[in-house]
Structure formats: C-alpha cells, structure tokens
Amino acid sequence: MSAEPLPLVFEGxxxxxxxxAGRGGSDxxxxxxxxxxxxxxxxxxxxxxxxxxxxxxxxxxxxPAPAGRALVWDTAIAALSRVRQLAFRRRVGxxxxxxxxxxxxxxxxxxxxxxxxxxxxxxxxxxxxxxxILAQLRLKAVAHFRPAAATEEERRRAxxxxxxxxxPELVVLDQPFDGLAERVAAELLxxxxxxxVGEGGRRTVFITGQDLPAMLRPRVERxxxxxAVPAGARA
Amino acid sequence: MLEFFAAIGRGTTxxxxxxxxxxxxxxxxVxxxxxxxxAGRRVALxxLLNQLRFTALxxxxxxxxxxxxxxxxxIQTTLQxxxxxxxxxxxxxxxxxxxxxxxLLTALAVIGRSGTAITAExxxxxxMGEIRALEGMGIDPYHYLVLPRLAGSVLSVTILIxxxxxxxxxxxxxxxxxxxxxxxxxxxxVIAALDTSDIVLTVAKGILFGGVIGLLPCYHGLKVxxxxxxxxxxxxxxxxxxxxSVFIITALLMFLFRA
Numbered sequence: 001m002s003a004e005p006l007p008l009v010f011e012g013x014x015x016x017x018x019x020x021a022g023r024g025g026s027d028x029x030x031x032x033x034x035x036x037x038x039x040x041x042x043x044x045x046x047x048x049x050x051x052x053x054x055x056x057x058x059x060x061x062x063x064p065a066p067a068g069r070a071l072v073w074d075t076a077i078a079a080l081s082r083v084r085q086l087a088f089r090r091r092v093g094x095x096x097x098x099x100x101x102x103x104x105x106x107x108x109x110x111x112x113x114x115x116x117x118x119x120x121x122x123x124x125x126x127x128x129x130x131x132x133i134l135a136q137l138r139l140k141a142v143a144h145f146r147p148a149a150a151t152e153e154e155r156r157r158a159x160x161x162x163x164x165x166x167x168p169e170l171v172v173l174d175q176p177f178d179g180l181a182e183r184v185a186a187e188l189l190x191x192x193x194x195x196x197v198g199e200g201g202r203r204t205v206f207i208t209g210q211d212l213p214a215m216l217r218p219r220v221e222r223x224x225x226x227x228a229v230p231a232g233a234r235a
Numbered sequence: 236m237l238e239f240f241a242a243i244g245r246g247t248t249x250x251x252x253x254x255x256x257x258x259x260x261x262x263x264x265v266x267x268x269x270x271x272x273x274a275g276r277r278v279a280l281x282x283l284l285n286q287l288r289f290t291a292l293x294x295x296x297x298x299x300x301x302x303x304x305x306x307x308x309x310i311q312t313t314l315q316x317x318x319x320x321x322x323x324x325x326x327x328x329x330x331x332x333x334x335x336x337x338x339l340l341t342a343l344a345v346i347g348r349s350g351t352a353i354t355a356e357x358x359x360x361x362x363m364g365e366i367r368a369l370e371g372m373g374i375d376p377y378h379y380l381v382l383p384r385l386a387g388s389v390l391s392v393t394i395l396i397x398x399x400x401x402x403x404x405x406x407x408x409x410x411x412x413x414x415x416x417x418x419x420x421x422x423x424x425v426i427a428a429l430d431t432s433d434i435v436l437t438v439a440k441g442i443l444f445g446g447v448i449g450l451l452p453c454y455h456g457l458k459v460x461x462x463x464x465x466x467x468x469x470x471x472x473x474x475x476x477x478x479x480s481v482f483i484i485t486a487l488l489m490f491l492f493r494a
Contacts, residue, residue: 057367057371060371062370062371086373088373089371090372090373094368094371096364096368096371097364098363098364099364099368100364100365100367101368102368103359103360104356113278113372113374114372117274117275117379118274118275118372120274121274159368162372
C-alpha cells in the first residue's frame with residue numbers, strides 16, 4: 001500500500017539565490033528543505049533578505065526554483081504545462097502577500113471570481129457558497145465594498161475567503177497576519193485551519209511571514225525561523 | 236567607418252528584437268483561447284461586454300463629433316481650394332475619409348481613450364500583485380484580462396470606423412446641400428467612388444487596428460515589474476507603440492492594395 005503523498009515538500013531550495021534574498025548577511029549557500037504533513041499548520045518566519053517571501057510562490061510554481069524543487073502532493077507545479085499549472089493551483093488555496101484583491105471588483109465578487117471562472121457549479125450554488133464564506137469571515141455588511149473602500153482587516157478577510165473558495169485541503173498563506181491585531185490573526189488562522197480533526201486542523205496550512213503573533217504560536221504544529229536552522233539541515 | 240555601420244546594425248537588431256516580445260505575447264494570447272474553461276467563458280464574456288461599453292459605446296459621441304468636424308473641414312477646404320469642384324465632393328470624401336482619415340482618426344481616438352486606460356489598468360493590476368494572485372488562483376490572465384480586451388478592441392474599432400465613415404458621408408451630404416451643390420449628385424459620386432475593396436479594407440483595418448490597440452497596451456501594462464513609477468512609462472510605451480503600429484499598418488495596406 002503506497003503512502004499518501006505529502007501536501008507540500010521543499011527539497012534543497014537555495015534561498016540565498018532567490019531574487020531579493022541573500023543580502024544583509026544571510027547565508028547565500030543555505031538550502032531549505034521542509035516536509036509539511038497533512039493536517040499540520042507550519043509557519044516559516046524570516047526577515048526580508050532570507051527569501052521567506054518567495055516560498056509561497058515557489059510552492060505554487062509561480063516562480064521557478066533556482067535549484068532543488070517544491071512539490072505539492074508529489075507534483076512540481078512549475079514543471080507542468082501552463083494549462084495544467086492553472087488547473088492544479090485551483091486545488092490549493094493561496095493568499096498572496098498584500099491580499100492581491102482585484103480593485104475593480106467588490107469583496108463579494110473577489111470571493112466569487114475563482115468559483116465562477118474555475119468551476120462548473122450552478123450560479124445558485126456559487127451564491128450559497130459565497131454567502132457562507134462571507135458569514136464565516138464576518139464580511140456580509142461590507143461585501144459590496146470595493147477593496148479600496150474596505151479596511152486592511154476586511155481586505156485580508158476577503159482574500160482569505162477567496163483562497164478558501166474551493167474548500168482546498170492545502171492553504172498557502174503568504175504574510176497573512178502582517179498589520180493585523182492578534183485577535184483577528186487568531187480568528188483568521190482558525191478559519192484557515194477549517195476546524196479540528198484527530199490529526200490537527202482539517203486543512204493543511206503553510207504560512208510564511210516575518211513574525212507570528214504570540215497568541216497564535218500554540219495553534220501551530222511547527223514554527224521554523226530561517227537563519228536559526230543550520231545550512232542544509234532539515235527543518 | 237566600420238564602427239559606424241556596426242552601430243547602425245546593433246541599433247537595428249535591438250529594434251527588431253524588441254518586436255519579439257509583443258509577437259510572442261500575441262501568439263500566447265491567441266494560443267490561450269482553446270484552453271478557456273467553459274465556466275470562464277461566461278465571465279470573460281461579461282468582461283468583453285464591459286470593454287465594449289467602455290471602448291465602443293462611450294466613444295460614440297467623440298467619434299460622431301470628430302467625423303462631423305472632419306467632413307466639414309474637408310468639404311470647406313476642397314471648395315475653397317478647387318473652385319468648381321463641387322460636383323466631385325463625393326469622390327473627395329470617399330478618397331480622404333473612407334480610405335484614409337476615417338480609420339486613422341478612429342484608431343487614434345480609441346488609443347487615446349481606451350489604449351491608455353488598458354495599459355494603466357493592467358500595469359496597476361501587475362504592481363498591486365493582482366496578476367500573480369489570479370495565476371495563484373488558477374485563473375489565466377490571458378483569459379480574464381487580455382482576450383476580452385483584445386476581442387472588445389477589435390469589435391469596437393471596426394464598429395467605430397464604419398460609424399465614422401457613415402457619419403462623415405452623411406455630414407458631407409448635409410454640407411453639400413448647404414453649399415448649394417446637388418445632394419443627389421453627391422450621393423451618386425459617393426456610390427460610384429466606393430468599391431468592394433473599400434469595404435474589405437475598412438473591415439481589415441478594423442481588425443488589424445483593433446488587434447494592435449488591444450494587444451500592445453496589454454503587453455506593456457503586464458510587462459511592468461518594478462513599481463508604480465513605471466506605470467506612466469508603460470502608458471507612454473503602449474500608446475506610442477499602438478500609434479506607430481496603426482500608421483505602419485496603414486502604409487502596408489496602402490502598398491499592398493493600391494500598388
């Protein structure tokens with residue numbers, strides 16, 4: 001019986017060679033390896049020059065790895081054809097740094113967009129799902145706002161809602177809590193985990209950032225700080 | 236001397252290689268069409284309709300104004316310059332407006348209104364990380380952003396060119412009547428001067444002009460990488476490239492079809 005593929009694996013990624021990394025004293029020869037198991041919430045922290053802000057894009061195949069590889073369920077997304085890359089990414093929830101909401105769409109339409117574009121759900125089903133997400137993230141009252149009219153907290157909530165639109169098993173959050181109050185960050189983390197099962201969260205969650213609010217630390221299974229790990233060591 | 240020619244060669248090579256980017260972009264955009272998912276077609280159609288509203292519908296007053304003013308200027312200039320040419324105003328209108336100025340001015344108006352807006356919008360999307368977010372969600376920016384704008388631009392420019400010509404020729408009929416020339420003779424001259432190639436060329440210009448006006452601003456908007464300060468430069472590059480392309484296409488079509 002073959003083992004279930006791991007949701008996310010980084011193998012021998014030389015972080016110092018990533019664009020923007022390797023300056024300011026970080027070790028340019030350090031390689032990063034990590035296995036994220038199902039139902040885990042794993043956080044990788046590092047400063048701006050550590051290359052941590054590139055990990056989410058590497059995982060989703062948005063950037064090619066200079067060496068090594070990033071695997072999602074045993075698949076290197078960057079190696080797939082463009083069409084298959086796009087189809088594969090719909091299985092992963094992604095919250096990019098700075099939210100990445102489309103400015104000409106309301107918060108509701110931003111959450112609705114991936115469902116309307118990438119699924120064959122009926123319009124009523126899509127509306128039902130969007131309404132559940134809006135309620136879960138307490139966005140109903142501001143759902144008609146454009147991102148520019150919403151607060152940073154509301155935008156981040158909407159971006160998380162969009163990442164969870166397909167109810168993915170794996171969620172990749174790039175600097176999701178920057179600038180948020182601890183209480184809000186804790187709430188968003190709970191929504192991202194999707195509730196608890198025996199092995200941990202219902203979803204597997206991979207988070208990158210520069211810092212993690214103290215209130216959240218007991219809620220994550222593993223916390224890795226880049227620079228504190230010896231070069232080449234398994235985190 | 237050798238160095239002089241080498242410098243010319245380097246510059247020429249650089250300019251021709253700069254054509255590669257837009258050409259590859261155009262190829263990738265068209266190649267992306269078959270992979271547009273079924274559900275995505277409905278969303279893309281809505282974006283297309285929005286683009287048509289902005290590029291075609293909202294441009295109608297400007298195009299009507301430009302075409303009416305142009306026909307007035309052409310007729311007045313003809314009458315003042317060539318005394319006794321009243322009988323040939325219909326022919327002059329077809330030659331100057333339908334064959335040359337109508338498509339050109341329409342294209343310039345659309346570049347000024349929509350080409351600049353497309354570049355600025357897509358450059359802002361890029362800088363704000365929205366394009367990466369779309370790709371991260373599994374939505375192809377070609378499907379959601381580029382193809383609807385390309386199709387909208389082609390349809391809009393074609394429709395607006397035809398409208399420009401119709402309004403100009405109608406305004407010409409009014410102007411000839413005001414100038415005590417024969418309206419009936421004007422209509423006869425216009426019909427006699429028009430031939431099938433005028434219709435073919437008008438449609439061809441609509442498609443080609445619309446194509447470059449849709450593609451080049453998208454290309455330069457999505458090429459932005461460094462930050463917000465690059466947005467005005469992208470708008471300038473997109474606008475200049477679209478204007479230059481429209482004139483080059485006009486010259487090429489004239490060379491091919493009138494030689």
